Amino acid sequence: MTKINLNMITQRSVEEGAAMEKGKTNPDYFEACSIIEMNPEDMKKAGIWVNSNVRVTSECGTVVVKCINSTQYCPPGLAHIRQGVWANQVVPPRTQSTGTPQYSGFPVTIEPAFEEKRKTALQLVQGAVGLWKGGN
Amino acid sequence: MPKLITQVGCPYCGSSCDDIEVLVSDDNKKILEVHNACIIGTNLFFHANDPTRPKLPRQRQPDGSMKEITYPEAIDWMAKTLLAAKKPLIYGFGSTNCEGMSAVARIAEKSGAVLDNCATICHGPSFLAMFDNGYPSCTLGEAKNRADVVVFWGCNPMHAHPRHTSRYSIFPRGYFTNKGQMQRTIISVDPRQTDTAKLADVHLMLDQGHDYELFDAFRTVLKGYDIPDVVAGIKKETIVKSVEIMKKARFCMIFFGMGCTHTDGRNHNIDAAISLTRDLNNHTKCSIMAMRGHYNIAGPGQVWSWIFGFPYCIDLSKGTHAHMNPGETSSVDLAMRDEVDCFVNVGADAGAHFPIQAVQHLKKHPFITIDPNFNMASEIADLHIPVRIAGVDEPGVVYRMDNVPIQFKSVIDGLPGVPSDEELFDMVYERMCELTKTEPVWLTAKEDRKHPTNISAVNEA
Numbered sequence: 001m002t003k004i005n006l007n008m009i010t011q012r013s014v015e016e017g018a019a020m021e022k023g024k025t026n027p028d029y030f031e032a033c034s035i036i037e038m039n040p041e042d043m044k045k046a047g048i049w050v051n052s053n054v055r056v057t058s059e060c061g062t063v064v065v066k067c068i069n070s071t072q073y074c075p076p077g078l079a080h081i082r083q084g085v086w087a088n089q090v091v092p093p094r095t096q097s098t099g100t101p102q103y104s105g106f107p108v109t110i111e112p113a114f115e116e117k118r119k120t121a122l123q124l125v126q127g128a129v130g131l132w133k134g135g136n
Numbered sequence: 137m138p139k140l141i142t143q144v145g146c147p148y149c150g151s152s153c154d155d156i157e158v159l160v161s162d163d164n165k166k167i168l169e170v171h172n173a174c175i176i177g178t179n180l181f182f183h184a185n186d187p188t189r190p191k192l193p194r195q196r197q198p199d200g201s202m203k204e205i206t207y208p209e210a211i212d213w214m215a216k217t218l219l220a221a222k223k224p225l226i227y228g229f230g231s232t233n234c235e236g237m238s239a240v241a242r243i244a245e246k247s248g249a250v251l252d253n254c255a256t257i258c259h260g261p262s263f264l265a266m267f268d269n270g271y272p273s274c275t276l277g278e279a280k281n282r283a284d285v286v287v288f289w290g291c292n293p294m295h296a297h298p299r300h301t302s303r304y305s306i307f308p309r310g311y312f313t314n315k316g317q318m319q320r321t322i323i324s325v326d327p328r329q330t331d332t333a334k335l336a337d338v339h340l341m342l343d344q345g346h347d348y349e350l351f352d353a354f355r356t357v358l359k360g361y362d363i364p365d366v367v368a369g370i371k372k373e374t375i376v377k378s379v380e381i382m383k384k385a386r387f388c389m390i391f392f393g394m395g396c397t398h399t400d401g402r403n404h405n406i407d408a409a410i411s412l413t414r415d416l417n418n419h420t421k422c423s424i425m426a427m428r429g430h431y432n433i434a435g436p437g438q439v440w441s442w443i444f445g446f447p448y449c450i451d452l453s454k455g456t457h458a459h460m461n462p463g464e465t466s467s468v469d470l471a472m473r474d475e476v477d478c479f480v481n482v483g484a485d486a487g488a489h490f491p492i493q494a495v496q497h498l499k500k501h502p503f504i505t506i507d508p509n510f511n512m513a514s515e516i517a518d519l520h521i522p523v524r525i526a527g528v529d530e531p532g533v534v535y536r537m538d539n540v541p542i543q544f545k546s547v548i549d550g551l552p553g554v555p556s557d558e559e560l561f562d563m564v565y566e567r568m569c570e571l572t573k574t575e576p577v578w579l580t581a582k583e584d585r586k587h588p589t590n591i592s593a594v595n596e597a
Contacts, residue, residue: 007344009327011394012296012429014175021148021179023186024488024511060493072292073329078344080328085488085512093491096402098264099256099449099466101491103398105345121488125512128492129499131200 003111004046006038006079008058009104010087013071024085024121033084034118037070038110042077048112055113056081056090058106063089063124064116079108085121089128137162145544146177147231147527149297150428150537151276151304153177158547165549167528174298181528184548189509190522191551202520207555207563210521214480215567217502217519218247221478223453225498227467228484228506230254230430231525233532233544236557237439240482242565242578244452250476251450252467253436254429254484260462261397262426263437263447265406272413274389274423275538276303281310282421285385287323289409290347290395291427294331300427305391306335312386321381325350326395338378343369345399351408354379358415383419393427425538431527434535471497480504482557483526487512506560523557524550530557 019028036054048054054067056079063086074080081087083103092102119127126132144156158181159169166185170178193210194202205213218224226249229237244251255263279286286305293300301307309316324336327344342350346368353367357379365372382388390413396405409424416422428434437447444450444458451465452458463469467486470476471494479486479498487495488511495516505517514520524530529550534542550556555563562579569576 009344010398011292014295014298017148017176017296017298018179021176021183023183023509024485025515060491072331075327075341078327083489088489089492091491093468093472093494095463095466095469096400097463097469098261098402099252099462099469100260100397100402101257101468101494102400103257104395105399121512122515125487125492125495126516128496129516131516133200 002046003109004042005107005109006042007077008056008079008081008090008106008108010081010083010091011104013082015071016082016084020084029084030118030120033082033121034065034086035068036065036079036081036110037068037072037074038079039070039074039076042079043067046110046112048110053113053116053118055111055116057109058090058092060092061089064113064118066118079110085124089124138168139164141545141547144547145431145527145534145542146173146180147431147525147534147544148174148177148180149300149431150433151297151300152431152534152536152542153299153303154542160547167548176298181547183509184525184528186509189551190520191554193519193521196518207521207553210519211560211563211567213519214504214521215564215571217478217504218243218249218480218564219568219571221247221502223476224249224478224480225252225467225470225476226250226480226482227252227256227486228254228482229436230433230484232435232483232557233432233526233530233534234435234439234541235532236483236526236561237436238443239558239561239565241440241443243561243568244450246565246568246572248453248455250465250467250470251440251444251452252465253448254433255437255448256462256466257468257489258394258429258433259397259426260448260466261402262392262406264403264462265410268403269407269410272410272417272423273425273538275540276425276536278423279389279425280304280308280313282312282387283389284313284319285321285323285382285388287325287382287388287390288332288336289325289390289392290397290399291391291393292326292330292332293391293427294335296393296429297427301332301335305389321385323378323381338374338381340370340374340378345401347396347399347405348401348408350375351405351412355408355412355415358383358412358419382416382422385420385422388416388420388422390422390424391427392424428537431536432534434537434539435533438535438539468494474500477501478504480506481513481517482506485511485513487514487516506557521560522551522554523560524554526557
């Protein structure tokens with residue numbers, strides 16, 4: 001499998017906001033946030049298909065998300081996960097002494113993960129703190 | 137007969153749109169229609185109808201399940217936990233009214249806590265730059281009526297503040313900008329071609345994280361010096377053209393967002409933005425504004441500045457005076473150093489919006505969530521206390537992103553027995569005073585205190 005190194009940003013989107021207000025366990029929130037957007041050129045380089053799952057790994061974590069067609073154009077070299085539970089699995093907590101974590105501009109490795117499943121918000125957060133009881 | 141309530145404030149983003157109309161059922165319990173709001177605001181109002189909304193506090197049991205308990209039990213547990221902790225952290229408040237923010241200050245003082253708000257992971261760096269360099273800002277009304285050049289730097293209002301462009305910045309006809317969008321020139325600075333960038337006349341698609349360089353190039357050109365052919369991935373001609381547009385404006389308005397505060401440089405980017413604003417004022421009138429995220433995220437900055445002298449990251453653990461030093465007393469840093477021994481999450485969702493490693497550290501200690509709905513923070517909490525939704529079933533004062541206070545109203549009746557943030561914090565404060573055998577001095581001074589009659593009624597029933 002090919003891996004590709006990209007620069008990650010996590011930002012807000014209207015789909016994420018609208019779904020969040022319905023509740024973070026709502027299926028809309030899952031579909032709005034457990035996704036990644038990147039340039040088609042980069043997808044080709046890494047052998048990633050649209051609507052297939054990819055594994056994103058940063059210096060501090062890893063998460064499986066679905067690669068979708070960009071809703072807002074992303075230039076080559078840049079990747080974008082909407083803010084929320086999935087993005088925060090890979091956001092480095094370093095703050096440059098300002099209190100604000102590195103939500104944008106951190107290196108990630110992205111590789112195809114066709115066989116792997118995305119986890120739900122509850123599974124990720126409760127799993128991280130040892131409370132998840134629902135199985136894999 | 138359903139009632140149409142007009143001039144309702146929207147409790148979603150920093151635009152705090154105050155022209156929402158809500159159709160409410162005749163028993164005042166259900167929201168039937170929402171007019172004028174964006175999709176996010178509409179969903180927020182409708183979510184208040186959700187029949188599964190929690191009505192009683194829930195406490196985690198040894199087997200990991202959650203069990204419903206009464207309000208007095210929850211208040212007692214919270215008061216005892218806060219008093220037992222050496223350095224609790226109370227965080228959140230983006231979606232709370234100013235009355236609640238004021239009430240929590242008493243608890244924070246009493247328990248020697250660190251008091252922090254969502255700005256810490258959002259516009260905190262902007263505060264740092266404002267301390268260093270000032271904040272030559274204005275109101276959104278001025279932007280609407282006067283700005284003929286609008287710059288969106290590292291922000292995407294079409295997604296984060298969906299009605300900002302139609303109410304204040306691009307489309308509306310103002311007193312001196314009576315042709316609306318036709319009279320405005322829009323410049324967008326963003327590494328992606330966002331939906332806001334698509335609306336712009338000039339889009340500077342800079343290399344991500346190179347904002348400081350680009351601000352510097354703008355200032356250099358403005359002062360009449362030469363710059364390299366390409367700065368931050370943007371051609372010299374485009375930079376010179378953009379500076380000319382800003383210089384020739386009658387009133388230039390710079391809005392900046394997370395694109396500046398979440399990337400490398402943080403507060404230095406905003407510092408440069410403020411300096412650019414100052415430089416532009418040698419040529420024309422220019423103003424700058426932070427695109428604040430939550431409808432009342434400017435509130436804690438105001439309320440706690442009156443009370444403690446600082447807007448966020450307020451460490452009260454010394455007992456004698458408030459101390460603020462972001463990087464040391466900020467939530468994520470405290471969490472990562474494992475320096476706090478109790479976490480209270482109010483009207484925000486640290487579970488979903490903090491980096492997961494910070495959440496793991498916070499969860500080692502008692503974790504309390506105060507929120508009207510279920511969210512990630514409530515689902516990992518040891519105690520979840522539901523409250524009313526400020527702006528939907530609880531009125532209150534709210535500060536818009538330009539620091540203009542607005543009186544929000546409630547549109548439906550609150551769930552019976554569920555208190556507001558203010559009532560809950562007052563009761564916790566009172567219990568803490570009882571436990572420490574001290575006088576609740578704040579409460580006796582508070583003549584207009586709302587009595588939590590509905591709580592006792594439910595719990596006695």
